Amino acid sequence: MSDHFQIRLLNPEDLLLIDLACLIEEMQSYYEAPCPPRDEIIASLKGRPAGSYLLIATDERSVAGFAAVSAIYPGPSLKPGLFLKDLFVGAQWRGEGIGRTLMKAIARFAVERGLSRIDWTADRTDTKLLAFYDMLGGARMCEKMFYRLSDDALYSLAE
Numbered sequence: 001m002s003d004h005f006q007i008r009l010l011n012p013e014d015l016l017l018i019d020l021a022c023l024i025e026e027m028q029s030y031y032e033a034p035c036p037p038r039d040e041i042i043a044s045l046k047g048r049p050a051g052s053y054l055l056i057a058t059d060e061r062s063v064a065g066f067a068a069v070s071a072i073y074p075g076p077s078l079k080p081g082l083f084l085k086d087l088f089v090g091a092q093w094r095g096e097g098i099g100r101t102l103m104k105a106i107a108r109f110a111v112e113r114g115l116s117r118i119d120w121t122a123d124r125t126d127t128k129l130l131a132f133y134d135m136l137g138g139a140r141m142c143e144k145m146f147y148r149l150s151d152d153a154l155y156s157l158a159e
Contacts, residue, residue, distance in 0.1 A: 007105040065089035079116035
């Protein structure tokens with residue numbers, strides 16, 4: 001990773017909110033996912049729920065990558081953990097070690113807070129991504145199934 005980049009937590013009034021919003025737009029495009037307008041992204045970043053954190057790779061002028069994590073409870077032996085929702089590095093910075101450095105920072109974040117684990121999901125067909133997570137020492141949890149309740153199903157169940 002370039003020596004001039006550091007990993008730090010984003011704060012709600014951060015001067016780099018616009019740069020991060022641009023990187024989120026790039027991520028949504030990369031995954032071919034719908035993207036709200038930039039002002040909505042920024043408002044969402046400022047109004048994150050308690051227990052959610054954004055770590056950014058930055059040189060204080062731009063954001064090269066980010067990781068979004070949230071606290072989870074309970075874990076094994078009723079210890080809390082983290083869920084990694086997103087890890088993304090901008091196209092111009094890939095191959096510089098920023099993803100690995102972000103993952104190391106997430107691990108330090110967890111250990112420093114006494115958290116017992118980090119969980120995440122990955123696209124089964126993205127062999128490069130799976131190899132990256134394997135290289136980090138992540139254990140594939142093949143016995144688990146990922147579920148999602150959203151849109152009409154969410155509202156229907158809530159009634």
